[in-house]
Amino acid sequence: MSKLGTLYGIGVGPGGEELLTLKAIRTIEKCDVIIAPSAMNGGVSIAYETCKNFIKENQEVVISHFPMGKPDKEKKVFDAFKTIEKYLKDGKDVAFLTIGDAFVYSTYIYLLKYIKEQDYKTETIPGITSFCASATVADKILVIGDEPLLIVPGCRIDCIKDEKYVVIMKFYNQEENVLNYLDEKGFDYVCVQRAYREGEKILNTREEILNNKDYMSLIIAHRDSEF
Amino acid sequence: MSKLGTLYGIGVGPGGEELLTLKAIRTIEKCDVIIAPSAMNGGVSIAYETCKNFIKENQEVVISHFPMGKPDKEKKVFDAFKTIEKYLKDGKDVAFLTIGDAFVYSTYIYLLKYIKEQDYKTETIPGITSFCASATVADKILVIGDEPLLIVPGCRIDCIKDEKYVVIMKFYNQEENVLNYLDEKGFDYVCVQRAYREGEKILNTREEILNNKDYMSLIIAHRDSEF
Numbered sequence: 001m002s003k004l005g006t007l008y009g010i011g012v013g014p015g016g017e018e019l020l021t022l023k024a025i026r027t028i029e030k031c032d033v034i035i036a037p038s039a040m041n042g043g044v045s046i047a048y049e050t051c052k053n054f055i056k057e058n059q060e061v062v063i064s065h066f067p068m069g070k071p072d073k074e075k076k077v078f079d080a081f082k083t084i085e086k087y088l089k090d091g092k093d094v095a096f097l098t099i100g101d102a103f104v105y106s107t108y109i110y111l112l113k114y115i116k117e118q119d120y121k122t123e124t125i126p127g128i129t130s131f132c133a134s135a136t137v138a139d140k141i142l143v144i145g146d147e148p149l150l151i152v153p154g155c156r157i158d159c160i161k162d163e164k165y166v167v168i169m170k171f172y173n174q175e176e177n178v179l180n181y182l183d184e185k186g187f188d189y190v191c192v193q194r195a196y197r198e199g200e201k202i203l204n205t206r207e208e209i210l211n212n213k214d215y216m217s218l219i220i221a222h223r224d225s226e227f
Numbered sequence: 228m229s230k231l232g233t234l235y236g237i238g239v240g241p242g243g244e245e246l247l248t249l250k251a252i253r254t255i256e257k258c259d260v261i262i263a264p265s266a267m268n269g270g271v272s273i274a275y276e277t278c279k280n281f282i283k284e285n286q287e288v289v290i291s292h293f294p295m296g297k298p299d300k301e302k303k304v305f306d307a308f309k310t311i312e313k314y315l316k317d318g319k320d321v322a323f324l325t326i327g328d329a330f331v332y333s334t335y336i337y338l339l340k341y342i343k344e345q346d347y348k349t350e351t352i353p354g355i356t357s358f359c360a361s362a363t364v365a366d367k368i369l370v371i372g373d374e375p376l377l378i379v380p381g382c383r384i385d386c387i388k389d390e391k392y393v394v395i396m397k398f399y400n401q402e403e404n405v406l407n408y409l410d411e412k413g414f415d416y417v418c419v420q421r422a423y424r425e426g427e428k429i430l431n432t433r434e435e436i437l438n439n440k441d442y443m444s445l446i447i448a449h450r451d452s453e454f
Contacts, residue, residue: 011359018253019248019250019353020249021247021355022245103368104369104370104376105370105372109368124362124363126246126359126363127355127359128248128354128355132330132354132356133353135328136350136352136353142328142330142331144332146383147383148377148380148386149379150377150378156374159388159389159390161386161388162386226340
């Protein structure tokens with residue numbers, strides 16, 4: 001039997017070529033096939049756009065549609081797995097691009113599960129998380145001293161207990177509920193959209209956040225902090 | 228009055244040149260002065276070692292001693308601020324290197340406070356966090372779905388409430404207490420030391436962790452997770 005390919009899961013950061021690591025670039029350059037997700041069918045892939053200057057003409061590129069949180073997501077992930085498996089069986093190394101970090105709320109994690117069940121060789125490469133990138137854009141720290149840092153999706157905002165440093169992610173269409181909770185609990189906050197990408201915005205007030213809803217948003221919130 | 232310099236706070240990742248971003252490298256290359264912390268007086272600076280291949284001979288390098296959690300830390304940070312201020316007043320751009328991400332538990336945050344009080348221009352560049360790097364080394368995810376992720380120092384382990392996905396940092400000499408807590412609460416865990424650096428280790432059992440204590444360690448813990 002011929003040699004099987006390896007799947008490389010690559011965190012490409014928040015978007016913006018400058019936040020790619022050398023390891024991400026070198027891995028992309030050595031793969032035969034590049035697979036990049038797009039949130040919309042036929043839409044642009046942020047992950048592909050981030051890396052396209054390092055992809056050569058002889059590399060095969062597949063843009064794979066992964067609907068975010070839609071009911072057919074599981075089927076789409078399985079379809080992507082079957083596509084990738086075909087290349088791996090052919091002995092081709094595959095780079096799967098994922099925005100942010102590969103092991104933080106990524107579709108890649110679901111995909112990796114199928115790949116590992118079949119015992120293919122895999123390697124995952126970390127990326128700059130959206131919250132680290134957004135913190136530098138807003139010039140607001142994430143956490144200091146002996147304090148915990150809680151990263152929490154909007155629908156689980158009530159998981160905040162006595163933490164002083166919190167990041168809220170994935171709260172599209174739940175903005176009002178999230179902001180009510182933060183206001184009530186005495187948090188200061190800033191909302192960052194599309195850090196390091198076209199359309200980057202820093203929203204400092206409740207009103208600004210409610211008037212500029214965008215799926216690609218996160219909130220950094222502090223209370224009782226000297227920073 | 229002549230032009231003042233800018234302070235660039237640069238997250239250089241966990242150590243290991245490959246996890247530097249293009250933006251970190253380009254910023255280091257354009258600065259006049261590079262300041263890198265070392266945990267031990269006269270000891271090596273992990274941050275400097277990570278970047279040294281991108282530092283040219285005509286750049287001034289200062290290794291600054293920052294004792295971790297020792298009583299004279301505040302004075303050392305103030306000394307470093309005075310050193311940096313001198314360069315900024317001379318119109319020199321300064322790169323301050325910090326391992327991991329610049330806004331996650333970094334001494335840079337304390338330093339930045341002094342610099343901002345004096346209204347100097349600053350820019351912070353995000354880095355790969357130790358937990359993202361360690362997760363890929365251990366091949367263990369950080370968080371998925373609608374679950375929160377709690378990052379917590381060892382001395383605050385009791386902040387864990389009902390989270391399924393937890394990272395424990397800074398637990399040197401508290402290993403037993405931390406592991407007792409995790410065992411009692413039904414967590415699986417892996418400990419990663421010195422991810423992407425010389426001496427990298429993955430410790431999978433309680434016994435291994437207790438027999439290989441190292442300051443540069445973190446634990447990724449899951450419970451009730453399918454990943």
